[in-house]
Amino acid sequence: SQILQEPEPAGDRVLHHVIQLPQWRENTPRGAKRQSTMLSAINEGLVELAQRDPDFFVYGQDVGSPKGGVFGATAMLVTKFPERAISSPLNEQLIAGITAGAGMIEGKARCAEIQFVDYHQSAAQTLRLAARIQYQSYGDWSVPLLLRTKSGSGGGGPISSSSAGGGAFGHSNAGEQWFTSIPGMITVCPATPFDAKGLLLEAARAQSPVTFLERGRLYRSEPPKDSNGNIIAAMAEYWNVPDGYYTLPLGKARRLRIGDGPTSIAIICWGTMVLEACTAAADTVNRVGGAIEVVDLRTLAPFDEEAVVAAVREANRVIVATEESDLTSFGRHIHSWIVQNCFYDLDGTPAFIGALPAPAAPYNGPEEIVFFPTARTIEEKIEELLAE
Secondary structure, eight states: OTTTTSOOOOSOOTTTTSOOOOOOOOOOOOSOEEEOOHHHHHHHHHHHHHHHOTTOOEEETTOSTTTSSSSSTTHHHHHHOGGGEEEOOSOHHHHHHHHHHHHHHHSSOEEEEEEEGGGOOOHIIIIIIITTHHHHTTTSOOOOEEEEEEESSSSSSOTTSSTTOSOTTTSOOOOHHHHTTSTTOEEEOOOSHHHHHHHHHHHTTOSSOEEEEEEGGGTTOOOOBOTTSOBOHHHHGGGEEESSOOOOOTTOOEEEEEESSSEEEEEEEOTHHHHHHHHHHHHHHHHHOSEEEEEEOSEEETOOHHHHHHHHHHHSOEEEEEEEESSSOHHHHHHHHHHHHSGGGOSSOOEEEEEOSSSSOOSSHHHHHHHSOOHHHHHHHHHHHHHO
């Protein structure tokens, strides 16, 4: 009866408590820097979290001893804090549910590792429950959850089987379209080791659940090079990872300028496509001069709208590049958002580059290379836009 006597809401709070990014605290990296891989950077980040929080743990298939994860992402944690890397049964619902529940009770993020985003069967736990509890409870409850998963090309077979890494049918889905479609879920997809560690540590501070997409091709990647074999200067420093604890803000893109002078094209991308876009931009600038901007979103939901608008207004020509198939993808959302919000800043229709509209990446190496966009795919599109 008490509930029935409560006044009806005015309808002005529908968008309250949808998502909660951590309040940004400047945390400048102070440790010595050394060249690293994304896999090592993630290992270091998980150890940092375990050192700072005695109750932090990672729960997932094979994450404990002796494997330390199917890719070795928890190997360092197994060595230093073996009791915090807990191997689970083959049950993604269980993995997500236990870590989300632990985070909800303790108020701090616990880490779930899903081996491959293709096997993410925990939608009920993550999308229907974890991403909505803060909203449903009007902010009384939160679910700090750090859900890490390998996504996109690479990592399902011999890494040398093709430039994409042999992911094939069962291990190649990009996955962002599943997570970015639910308000309440933060989605992150780093492109470099420096960003992977800093964003991982910041994601653990969020009170909203975070999906952390780790591209398989990037686990052991090196700084991108142009076709002459020269490391692209704008990206080189991001393979140098500081020791110790540092964080990078969620919801902020990184703008990378390739070349000199005003930009002629802006390429909006994330994950593996950042490296491909930088190579394409560098080769184009080496050939015709000028400058091209690559916008690495880093956080996909919520993405940095200000950075996208600024890049579009400066260049007036845009390419959106994604590993997803060209259907109802997150990349298509970004593409349509640009048309809707930057229409009068555009000199032409924004170009879109995605994987081919097949159900999954083929097994065959040469066909897999054709399936995914490459630097050459992006360079050809740049040439088209410059010729208009």
